[in-house]
Amino acid sequence: MSEIEKLLPGYNCGSCGFRQCRDFAAELSETKNAEDLHKCPFLARDNFKDNVDKILVLLGKDVPMAEMIVGIIDGLEADFTLAPLKDECSCREDIHPFDGSIEIEVGDILRYRPLGCPVTHFAKVIDKVPGIYTVHMVGPLHRLGNDDFKFKDVGLCMILAFDGKVAKGKIPKVGQTVRFVPEYCMMQKVHSGMVVGVEGKNVRIEAIDLKVW
Structure with a gap:
């Protein structure tokens, strides 16, 4: 869970439905549901793309190949x-x-x-x-x-x-x-x-x- 938490934006804005990024990380770690990543609006930004790929790996999901x-x-x-x-x-x-x-x-x-x-x-x-x-x-x-x-x-x-x-x-x-x-x-x-x-x-x-x- 701590590895996922480090990769989240850390703004604790509550947009994902949790009070803190730590709670969101715990939920992701437990459910392994990659679709929940869409709940965080900041993860959609280009500067967090690499973090999203790393989270997907931690969740045991395939990382989509970027179009060359x-x-x-x-x-x-x-x-x-x-x-x-x-x-x-x-x-x-x-x-x-x-x-x-x-x-x-x-x-x-x-x-x-x-x-x-x-x-x-x-x-x-x-x-x-x-x-x-x-x-x-x-x-x-x-x-x-x-x-x-x-x-x-x-x-x-x-x-x-x-x-x-x-x-x-x-x-x-x-x-x-x-x-x-x-x-x-x-x-x-x-x-x-x-x-x-x-x-x-x-x-x-x-x-x-x-x-x-």
Whole structure:
């Protein structure tokens, strides 16, 4: 019982129907009923997932296998897939064109190739600061449904950051180096970077690298 108690949140909130986590642990130890774990709302949080798996082992239950996320082009395993933020068409990307002579404004459509990626991208600028442009992906060309549209060819760009929502996989912690797959990536390639912000399932990842070590 004491081992289970150590793995419970320890908040003694009473949501499970017991006055203390110790009493809940005693009940679990006696009944071996894994379904009762749902009575604790905190155990549903990602930061307690490992604890839940350990409790299941102590109860003599099978631990469900986590779904693996694997990049198609490289076969590498990722920590999560990254989806657009709410009501947005793609993840946000911060890009830095190497050619600084081109005038770029919010609303412009850019054609560029990310450093390290063989695929030409088309993106719409939604925000800018000097030298850095925040964009939404709008295609390769065929996704736009129009072969005759205006764009600015900015050439090679460095991808600096992603903002998006964790769709599949485990929500990371700030400061963690992660592997992820943007859902709209044509190559479904595993990217890597450093998590600098987490709010719920929304994450910001910087120091983007298309190589995964």
